[in-house]
Amino acid sequence: DDARLAEELRRMDGSSYGRYKSLTGDWSFPDFTLTVDRVQSDPFAPPSRVSVRIPADVAELPDSAWHSPVRRRATADYLVRRAYRELKGARLRIDAGGQEVLDRAACQIRDGEVLLRLGIEMPGHGRRIDGRTAERELCERLPDMVDALRWPALDAAEAAAFADTVEDTCALRDRLPDLGLVAFVADGSVLPRRSGVSDLPMQGSAVPFRSPESMRVSVSLPHAGEVSGLGIAEGITLIVGGGFHGKSTLLHALERGVYDHVPGDGRELVVSRADAVKIRAEEGRQVERTDIGAFVRNLPTGADTSDFSTENASGSTSQAANIAEALEAGSTALLIDEDTTATNLMIRDARMQRLVHGDREPLTPFVDLVRPLRRDHGVSTVLVMGGSGDYFDVADQVVMLDGYRPYDVTDRARELAAERTDADFAAPAARVIDPRSVDATARGRSRIKRRDMDVLTFGENEIDVRNLAQLVDSGQIIGVGLAMRLLAEGGLLGDDRTLAEALDALEERLEGDGVTALGRGYAGDYVLPRRYEIAAALNRLRSLRVLR
Ligand code: ADP
Ligand code: MG
Incomplete structure (x- = not known):
């Protein structure tokens, strides 16, 4: 059959580009099956899509490489990176990702069988088929790549070490609740990156992390053995220090500690609770019927802040909505x-309180809410605050960074603390989303696209995702769109299900097949996102309607 494909491509040489479509379907090679899933209609359209199935007896992966879900994901990630290197200079493309090890559609392992999804720009001379080049790509480069991915051809020690690293990271993250921690930063970790646009570790001048003794925690890991580092305890942690420290x-x-990192990244043993959510102000975002009553009351406009909507939120109301929505989706950190x-949402100092009295100030600052949030709802906060000492009053522990080195200054901060009366924090109301308002179709077809890391196009809507700091891979943006589609079309939203319950149901659906359960009919690369980013994108969907 591979000879048949080669012959077919040679025969097509010079004919009109549209004839490539006839390749659609399965082609069996001695070692694998190639499926041509979708062919581009002209040389300038998005790349064609093919998939490759390497049977278990060819791949020869040892059980240890894929017997657990964590090792399966890690080995798949290792293979996709290996394939990426093998395809340098080829027209075939595989989505290998960056520093994070994620569940990506580009490579999946099922019972020892390896499934790869690739893109290829089918070669042409103008609008005529370049059959020779196509033959070289599909009948030479592709089989060479498959050869390189067989276990006997791999550096088995490196592949195993890759999976060991990811397994250690996951073991460490799983231990956090038992240890009463929200995060852990191993001694020796390298946190700074090479530049604002490079996620690679800083070289040379990076100061490796070293925990203060009083906050040092030791953990035993399956492969790395005993490791020590800074344990960030549950509760309220303040990170202080001068600028640039x-x-x-x-x-x-x-x-980033909610994700696993590749060996050599420097953050392999920097972990946070899987449900940790970065919160920021996001002036200009839209808000649809979110309960921000705990933060904002008695607006001069008379708006009901427990059921708050706006097309254009202010800095403080956007941040309040971001917190309320993260809690609604289930975050505890x-x-x-x-x-x-x-x-103005974070602090209000004593002098300002004397000038502007309580009933004239609609905002309850976060400093008055952070303790009840912890006490009544079990939600921890890690807060960087170098500009105000107000949080000394409420912090359980205070870490000072000095020349990139952390010190425990909890006792000194406590001496400077004042009495503070907490406000009440009522859990934000849980919403039920109207599934009809979450529509992936545009002109009769499903449309899920992205523009860089900035915009998710979902049906007729464009969702601004620039401020979602924990979307770290372009494939996750597509993954978010596919997840939103499944929530709506799969009957998970509505039916009186709250958004959190719908996200639970979605996670349940993903348990068996992982990320590929999202991709029905989608020809392209995508990666598994977290529920918090799915919820965040939904909340920024202009068409979103809340039933109650
Ligand atoms: P801050 O938030 O305290 O003002 P940043 O975290 O922005 O400081 O860091 C300031 C600069 O120092 C950044 O350019 C960063 O890359 C660099 N930096 C941070 N940590 C380290 C480290 N451990 N070693 C070397 N450089 C670092
Ligand atoms: Mg800073």
Whole structure:
């Protein structure tokens, strides 16, 4: 059959580009099956899509490489990176991702069988088929790539170490609740990145992380053995320090700590609770019937803030909505950096309180809510705040960064703390979403696309996702769109299900097949997103309607 494909491509050489469509379907090679899933209609359209199935007896993956879901994901990720390297300079493309190890459609392992999804720009001379080049790609480069992915051809020690690293990261994250921690940063970790546009570790001048003794926690991991590091306890953690001393860098690492990182990244053993959500102000976002009553009351406009909608939120109301929505989706750990907050939602100092009395100020600052949030709802907060000491009053622990080095200054901060009366924090109301308002179709077809890391096109809507700090992979943006479609079309929304219940049901659907359960009929790359980013995108969908 592979000879038949080669012959077919040679025969097509020079004929009109549209003839490529006739390739659609299965082609069996000695070692694998190639499926041509979708062919582009002209050379300038998005790449064609093909998939490759390598049977278990050819792949020869040892059981240990895929017997658990974690090792299966890690090995798949290792293979996709290996394939990416093998395809350098080819027209075939595989979605290999960045520093995070994620569940991606580009490579899946099922019972030892390896499934790859690739793109290819079918070659042409103008609008004529370039059959020779196509033959080289599909009948030479592709089988070469498959050869390179067989276990005997791989560096088995490196592949196993890759999966061990990911398994350690997951084991560490799983231990956090038992240890009473929301996050852990291993000694020796490298947190800073090479630049604002490169997620690779900083080289040379990076100061490796070293925990203060009083906050040092030791954990035993399946492969790395005993590791020590900073244990960030549940409750309210304040990160202070002068400008440029590394506060935001630490918080960024915690944001990413919900994901696993590749060996050599420097953040392999920097982990946060899987449900940790970065919170920021986001002036201009729309809000649809979100309960921000805990933060905002008695607006001069008379609006009901427990059922609050706006086309264009202010800094403070947008941040309040972001918190309420993260809690609604189930987060129990909030990550906040003063650099991206609305100051008037965070603090109100004593002098301002004397000038502007309580009943004239609609905002309850977060500093009065953070303790009840913890006490009554079990939600922890990690907060970077270098500009105000108000949070000394409520912090359970205070870490000071000095020259990128953390120190425990809890006792000194406590000496400077004042009495503070907490406000009440009533859990935000749970909403039921109208599934008809979540429509992926445009002109009769499903339309889910993205523009860079900025915009998710969902049906007729464009969703601004720039401010979702924990969307880290372009494929996750498509994954979010596919998840929204499944929520709506799969009957998960509505039916009196709250949004949180719908997200639970979605996660249940994904349990067996993982990310590929999202992709029905979708020809392209996508990656598994978290429920918090799915909820966040839904909340930014202009057509969204809330039933109650
Ligand atoms: P802050 O938020 O305290 O003002 P940042 O986290 O933005 O500080 O860090 C300031 C600069 O220091 C950044 O350019 C960052 O890359 C660098 N940096 C942070 N941590 C380290 C480290 N451990 N070693 C070397 N450079 C670092
Ligand atoms: Mg900063």
